Amino acid sequence: MTxxxxxxxxxxxxxxxxxxxHLCQLRRQAQATGDGSATSDANVRLRRHFAEDHSDT
Incomplete structure (x- = not known):
């Protein structure tokens, strides 16, 4: 595994x-306030959502 x-x-x-x-809006809000942790959380949630709901695309 790589x-x-x-x-x-x-x-x-x-x-x-x-x-x-919605997740991108949360990320934009976090970025606007300089909250790097919340930005990272939104990215993780977006990646997880993609894997679960858009894996066929």
Whole structure:
């Protein structure tokens, strides 16, 4: 098993997905307030959402 390249790419939302849009909004809010931990959390949640709900795309 290979390890991911660091730093990981910033996940992009899937067009038309309300969950992706919501998680990206949370990320933007965290970035706007300088909250790096919340930004990272939003990215992790977006990656997990992609793996669970968009893995076929």
């Amino acid at each position: 390890s991911p390249a660091w730093p990981l790419a910033v996940p992009e939302p899937k067009p038309g997905c309300a969950t992706c849009a």
